Amino acid sequence: MxxxxxxxxxxxxxxxxxxxxxxxxxxxxxxxxxxxxxxxxxxxxxxxxxxxxPSSSTNHQNxxxxxxxxxxxxEKKSKRQLKRERRQEQKSARSICPLIAKTGDVSSCPYNDKCRFSHDLQAFKDQKPADLEGECPFMNAEGPCPYGLACRFFGTHKDGVPTGTSDARKKCAEINGLKKDVQKLLWKNKMSFPKADAKLKALGLLGKAKSKMKILEVEKDDETIPSTCHETNENGCSEVNNESDAKLDFVDVPGEDGVDGTLETDEQPPKKQKSVICENFSSAEAKNGDVIFTEKNVGISCTQTKPEDPTDIIPPEADRSLKLHPREKKLIDFRDKLYLAPLTTVGNLPFRRVCKVLGADVTCGEMAMCTNLLQGQASEWALLRRHSSEDLFGVQICGAYPDTVARAVELIDQECTVDFIDINMGCPIDIVVDKGAGSALLTKPMRIKSIIDAASGTVDKPITVKVRTGFFEGKNRIDSLIKDIGYWGTSAVTIHGRSRQQRYSKLANWDYIYQCARKAPDDLQVLGNGDVFSYLDWNMHKTECPVLATCMIARGALIKPWIFTEIKEQKHWDISSGERLxxxxxxxxxxxxxxxxxxxxxxxxxxxxxxxxxxxxxxxxxxxxxxxxxxxxxxxxxxxxxxxxxxxxxxxxxxxxxxxxxxxxGKVPDGFTFAPKHKSNAYDRAENG
Structure with a gap:
């Protein structure tokens, strides 16, 4: 960025x-x-x-x-340098061991000299900044403050140095953390995804690579085949990792969806070929991204060969989930609800709590990349955290291929408590688009179908998608896909009234959003997004298009989060500076x-x-x-x-x-500097989704 x-x-x-x-x-x-x-x-x-x-002055330029x-x-620092600097920082007096800080006892750390943090309690006290004004945020929690001496409000602790072993943070109202044992499995690529792999196999999207469940069954029949596990390459494709000498080699044959491959054995099965329709889509998309999409070719798979019967690898619980038609799932009624959009960086959990206090009905976490979730990255999993005040909460994920998205969806369904899962198909960021995700999917309707089919068939949770009008300016395409999107298994679709090429320049095209909403089937809820900044904007869109389920509010909530109060109370709130503070x-x-x-x-x-x-x-x-x-x-x-x-x-x-x-x-540290991460605070351009 x-x-x-x-x-x-x-x-x-x-x-x-x-x-x-x-x-x-x-x-x-x-x-x-x-x-x-x-x-x-x-x-x-x-x-x-x-x-x-001062822009023209020499000092400013310098x-x-x-x-x-x-x-x-x-930016030029290597990962090894950064890791070494982190280790040095941990050993400095500023980074006291959390156990020692909590108890005030140097002997409380079981690692002693092997601990990666400092144990010099006096040095930590000497350099610790002065306490901040106010009370410790954990004063009302059961048990002592989890930060002990390191807390910047230590002077307000009732008993001085807290004692005990209970962790106040564990008793807080946040959920959806990643368990350590699950994270280790993800790190080692040993996590199994039976439901996702079964659905991908049934749709013919798993390629020739055998699923983990199939490989485990083969091991039982023939002990000469070693243990293997799935890995995900840089394209999000399924691969088989062979850890010893075996008769099993994976040859990556990239396809349009990035999931085709062949498995070479002594008796190699015939290769699957892409259908003529898929090749036509690929060539047409490569020219101008404008593909004619009809109901005739929607239902045709990207492989001509009929997939083999998947019942030999489908466990009973996965088989039951496959039999559930998407329209039979429990749906969420978004109609007339105030929906806070998933917002990169600023749409964090504390900001969502502020919006809930001010009247938001639906909240959604920041966009998380499927590949990072499947790798067990703690920073990415932090985007899925949920507060108890978020009574209607979803998470947004972004991926380029059906196998990656399906496995991420299964993992989220297994490890998190969410009400719906939103798939981002509109993010305009270059680094996302270059990998085939986000708004790049708007040029690949068959890929959209595969992703929605795989995700909705893997879990019982409602699947929603967020799109833009199209990839190229002047070539809108969602109106030609809106009926099929509902048929593929989507509960709701949010349309941002701008193209990817347009970014945030010009106003959102709400007339096109209305057009799509009127074309949508009755069981598909259509949400509009773009430039909602007052209750009058909200009322106008609902009046102009009654079939529109609701309006998603994004930058309007960032600039004035009390917009939710204004809509509910139907007023222009002349809020004072004190109320804003x-x-x-x-x-x-x-x-x-x-x-x-x-x-x-x-x-x-x-x-x-x-x-x-x-x-x-x-x-x-x-x-x-x-x-x-x-x-x-x-x-x-x-x-x-x-x-x-x-x-x-x-x-x-x-x-x-x-x-x-x-x-x-309080005062910023010495040498503190700040520059906004995103340019979407500008009036007519943005770099984020």
């Missing part, structure tokens, strides 16, 4: 002939003229002259160059509860708070506008708020965002 220095974040301020407040002849523009130019019509008494821009050099140096305090409290109250947890909370503040600065208070409500694409002029805090919150400077974070989390 591209990052830019803090000084070059977003410059929504206009200058020169496009000055929002003055015409070339010096007369003031009318509110109507400003709205026509997508400039926020701020009342005259709140306008002020824009500050001089600062940007030096900061760029620092970033490039970090209270919302930020709630986020900080939820963040410390989630990421921890030690120094690492405090700084992680600060980072995510700053990411969020890079969006909230775009909000213009209702009381400052000549025309209400604010539109998502309006560029604000330079203005001052009704008080100093409101003015500070309107700043697009990263330095001012840091000042706000210091009001809530």
């Amino acid at each position: 591209d990052e830019s220095p803090a000084e070059t974040v977003v410059d929504p301020k206009l200058s020169g002939d496009d000055s929002p407040s003055l015409k070339s002849n010096g007369s003031q523009r009318t509110p109507e003229e400003l709205v026509a130019k997508a400039i926020a019509p701020v009342k005259k008494e709140f306008l002020r002259s824009p500050p001089p821009r 600062h940007v160059v030096s900061e760029t050099k620092v970033v490039s140096v970090k 209270t919302i930020l305090k709630d986020f900080v409290r939820f963040g410390l509860d989630h990421w921890g109250s030690d120094t690492k947890g405090v700084e992680t909370t600060r980072r995510f708070l700053l990411e969020w503040l890079s969006y909230t600065c775009r909000y213009i208070p209702v009381g400052l506008l000549d025309v209400v409500p604010q539109q998502l694409n309006w560029r604000p002029p330079t203005y001052m708020g009704r008080d100093d805090l409101e003015t500070l919150m309107a700043s697009d400077s990263a330095a001012d965002w840091i000042r706000i974070s210091e009001m809530l989390l």
Whole structure:
């Protein structure tokens, strides 16, 4: 993901002939003229002259160059260097052993000198930053604070150094953690996926590679065949790992779906060939991505050869799941519910808790990559965490191939408590699209069919998908697929009214969303997404297209999370700066509860708070506008708020965002810098999904 220095974040301020407040002849523009130019019509008494821009100064340029050099140096570090630095950091006085910090007893660590953390208690106390204002977030939890001496609110602990062995964090209301034994199996590629492999075999999508269940049965009949296990290559294909001398070799023969392969044995079975239809799709997609999709060719498999009877490898529980038709599953009624979109980076668990307090009905976790989940990456599994307040919760996954998605779906269904699983088929990020996932799937309708078929046939949970109008600008294609998407086993589809090529430029095409919703079958719920920023937007879309189930709210919730309250109460909330600060305090409290109250947890909370503040600065208070409500694409002029805090919150400077974070989390560490991770806080472009 591209990052830019803090000084070059977003410059929504206009200058020169496009000055929002003055015409070339010096007369003031009318509110109507400003709205026509997508400039926020701020009342005259709140306008002020824009500050001089330092971008042309030599010092500013030097600062940007030096900061760029620092970033490039970090990128060149090898994994070995980074690992060595982490180990050194753990051994420093700043990283006290968690057991010693919790108990205050140096002898409490069973690893003694072999512990990878520091045991120098006095050195840790000498360098520990001063306590923060406020109370420890774990004060009301059963048992002592899990961070003990390392807690940045240690002075508020009732009994001084806490004792005992109970872990307050284990008693918190978060679920969907990855078990250590499951993670080890994933690390070693020894996790079995009987339901997914059985469904893939039945659909003819497993290729010639034998499933783990089949291999285990062969071992029972012939002990000369060694133990093997599935691996997933960089393309998401199924492979068989052979750990000793055996008569089993896997030859990867890449296909359009990345799951074709042959298994060479002494008696090699005949190779399966791709059907003519699949080859036609591939060639047509390679030209312009515009493929004619009809019901006649939808039901034809990508392989001509009829798959062999899978009953010899299907366990009883998997067989029962295959017999359940997708339309017989328990469905979720999204109609008229306020749905917070899955948001990369900023849509974390603490932010979702804030939105739940403010009225959101449905929440969804951040997009997780299937390949990373199947590798047992803890950072990716953290995206699936759920809080007890999220009463209707789903997770979003992204994958390029049916076998990868099906196995990830089975794993999530087995290890997590979720109400639905959403498959992302609209992410525009280059690194995702280049691997054939996200919006790249919009050019491969047969791949979409295979993924939905495999996922919906593997688990009983409702499967939903999120798409864009199309891959290329001017070549929308969801309207030609909408009927089939419901037939393939999807419970609901969310349509973002922009193409991948368009990213976030121009307004969302809601007329096309309406067109798709009217074409959809009755049992497929269609949700619209794009530019919902007030209760009037919500009402308009529901009135214009009554068959639309609901509207998903994304950037509108990032800029003003109280949009859910506005929709439910049907009002424009002229929220004060103090009320906005209270919302930020709630986020900080939820963040410390989630990421921890030690120094690492405090700084992680600060980072995510700053990411969020890079969006909230775009909000213009209702009381400052000549025309209400604010539109998502309006560029604000330079203005001052009704008080100093409101003015500070309107700043697009990263330095001012840091000042706000210091009001809530104390002074930043020495050498602290911040640049937003995403550019979707801009008005007409974005780099994230």
